[in-house]
Amino acid sequence: MSGMPVGENVGSVGHRRPMIKVRCPICEREMPGQQEAWPDYPFCSPRCRKIDLGRWLGEQYGVGTPPDEEPEPDAAERDPSDD
Numbered sequence: 001m002s003g004m005p006v007g008e009n010v011g012s013v014g015h016r017r018p019m020i021k022v023r024c025p026i027c028e029r030e031m032p033g034q035q036e037a038w039p040d041y042p043f044c045s046p047r048c049r050k051i052d053l054g055r056w057l058g059e060q061y062g063v064g065t066p067p068d069e070e071p072e073p074d075a076a077e078r079d080p081s082d083d
């Protein structure tokens with residue numbers, strides 16, 4: 001029987017460091033250090049935070065939000081004797 005050793009394929013797990021590399025989701029700038037060092041986490045700066053918020057709001061307004069104040073075209077017939 002020819003079989004490949006499946007299951008014991010652990011690979012070389014030698015340098016497993018709990019290093020979390022965080023990048024700003026907006027500008028993809030690396031944010032080294034602790035989270036506490038970044039008051040605008042997960043964004044690198046208040047600017048990126050604003051951009052993200054803008055995107056979010058843009059999506060909210062952009063993607064089919066039903067206007068709750070739609071002026072109903074009232075079919076008001078004009079009086080023919082308006083002359």
Ligand SMILES: [Zn+2]
Binds near residue numbers: 045048
């Ligand atoms: Zn950023």
